[in-house]
Amino acid sequence: MKIVEDKDIVIVGGGICGLATALALHRKGKKSMVLERSETLRATGVGIIMQPNGWRALDHLGVASKLRQTSIAVPSGHFISVDDGKRHDLSLGKGELRCLKRMDLVEALAEPLPANTVHFGCHVMSIKLDPITSYPILKLQDGSIIKAKVVIGCDGVNSIISKFLDVDAPKLFSRCATRGFTWYERGHDFGNKFHIYGKDDVQLGQLPITNNLVYWFLTRTLTSQDSGSSKKDPTFIKETSLEALKGFPEEVMEMINNSEAKSLYLTELRYHRPWEMVRAEFRRGRVAVAGDAMHTMCPFISQGGGTSLEDAVVLARCLSNANDPQNALHLYVKERRMRVFWLSLQTYLIGLTVDSTSKLKKVLGNIILFLIFGGQNSHTDYDCGRL
Ligand SMILES: Cc1cc2nc3c(=O)[nH]c(=O)nc-3n(C[C@H](O)[C@H](O)[C@H](O)COP(=O)(O)OP(=O)(O)OC[C@H]3O[C@@H](n4cnc5c(N)ncnc54)[C@H](O)[C@@H]3O)c2cc1C
The missing domain is CATH 3.50.50.60 (FAD/NAD(P)-binding domain)
Known part of the structure; x- marks a missing residue:
């Protein structure tokens, strides 16, 4: 010893x-x-x-x-209601906001x-x-x-x-978060905006790190499938995210589909x-x-x-x-x-x-x-x- x-x-x-x-x-x-x-x-x-x-x-x-x-x-952003497509300005507070790796x-x-x-x-x-x-x-x-x-x-x-x-x-919260990166070889079209899309109990946040790299996170209700070894399986994370995002705009689905497998995380939320x-x-x-x-x-x-x-x-x-x-x-x-x-x-x-x-x-x-x-x-x- x-x-x-x-x-x-x-x-x-x-x-x-x-x-x-x-x-x-x-x-x-x-x-x-x-x-x-x-x-x-x-x-x-x-x-x-x-x-x-x-x-x-x-x-x-x-x-x-x-x-x-x-x-x-990232100076500004929008909340987008998926059901009716309405956009509201996101209040991001005064000062500097950036997303880091x-x-x-x-x-x-x-x-x-x-x-x-x-x-x-x-x-x-x-x-x-x-x-x-x-x-x-x-x-x-x-x-x-x-x-x-x-x-x-x-x-x-x-x-x-x-x-x-x-x-x-x-304590364990009733929701979980999945997160990932998507790389856009020719640059993405999201500008320097923070977007949050919402539909029912699902919210998806998306913001740029660089002109080619986008960070996204999704919160949804936790299910029994989300615990155990499946939460470390990138295929499971991608498929359950796409399932939760049914009805969301095409560019959002494409972003999840093209996300880097090694960047995917599913986390049970605690507080x-x-x-x-x-x-x-x-x-x-x-x-x-x-x-x-x-x-x-x-x-x-x-x-x-x-x-x-x-x-x-x-x-x-x-x-x-x-x-x-x-x-x-x-x-x-x-x-x-x-x-x-x-x-x-x-x-x-x-x-x-x-x-x-x-x-x-x-x-x-x-x-x-x-x-x-x-x-x-x-x-x-x-x-x-x-x-
Ligand atoms: C889904 C999600 C999204 C989030 N997004 C944001 C965000 O956008 N902005 C923000 O500010 N915060 C965010 N947070 C919160 C942020 O991630 C945490 O608050 C932050 O990581 C806390 O840092 P920490 O060093 O206290 O803990 P951790 O990052 O968990 O680090 C703890 C370290 O301790 C080590 N460790 C643990 N036990 C032992 C041990 N017994 N012996 C030796 N080493 C040990 C671990 O290996 C680890 O490296 C988010 C959290 C979640 C879950």
Whole structure:
């Protein structure tokens, strides 16, 4: 058994949040160790919509200008009702919206890190506190033990660190999402617009990454067939998507038909209930959580990733400003709690509205959403502040 002692800050999970946290700490001159269970950098899902708050965080992290070169700006869009063909302007909020390739994002976050920061193939199995020092002790799948001064759990939706903190596990939502890329050799005709097509309980979003590459996502009711091994089968994903989109415009069907098999993902949607954001501790001593491990949300407002970047900036700022790490984590949770509560509440209420079969409940739901949140995009105005 290998015992590694005295690691200062250990981050469990090398996804968007874990890498951004390591980078934010690095920018503040603090060393960290990222433990990632995969063998290489990975990204679940192919595209990610980044809104103004996310771009601000990327600016603070010093990687925004590089990422801007990989994708085109999407300033406007339309909601298209498939039944009657009516178009409404989509309200996208003020500021920059672009869709990134997830792999471009994780690579941009990982690249500036010093060598030996990210340790691949390190699956954390458990965490406990040293009974004498109260320092966290991590046990890895290969039997290694790591003693750390601070542990940040960025280990996503099934977080081991959240379980240790007694945060309630995310609930399964009644819908699933399929996502993919379609490459247009001669360029696509969609311009720089975000389109959302809606019919009954099916919604399809489509937006360009470049003039040749389009990201699309589809949400529909989850069925028993969607769990198990079929959700990893590209043929199943394509066929069930085409089935759900019957009656949608021809160019949409063509886009799904021509999508790249390796880009296809089917994901069951999960969410932390908003009141969990108020109730949960999110920190015990020198252990805290960030990203989806703290606030899994259904992707209705496309904020999980952007919010994880905000977490990273705030965490690094708190850890570098406070002398005592426990106080730093306390201040971090205090600063983030209400931000993630409002985002979770908004996605939860949208979920209830989307899920309802009653037209009256949908109208009432939208009125309540408007009364609480005003414009649906006020969440994008947020600035997590400088590092
Ligand atoms: C369908 C869908 C669409 C979405 N679209 C958007 C969008 O457009 N815009 C947006 O901002 N957000 C979006 N999101 C949300 C976004 O994907 C997540 O919020 C974001 O990926 C969270 O990052 P994370 O690093 O916290 O978690 P993850 O990306 O899940 O990373 C967790 C990492 O931890 C590792 N790990 C887990 N357990 C362990 C362990 N025990 N030991 C070691 N490593 C471990 C995993 O391998 C993984 O690399 C979407 C989500 C879904 C489901």
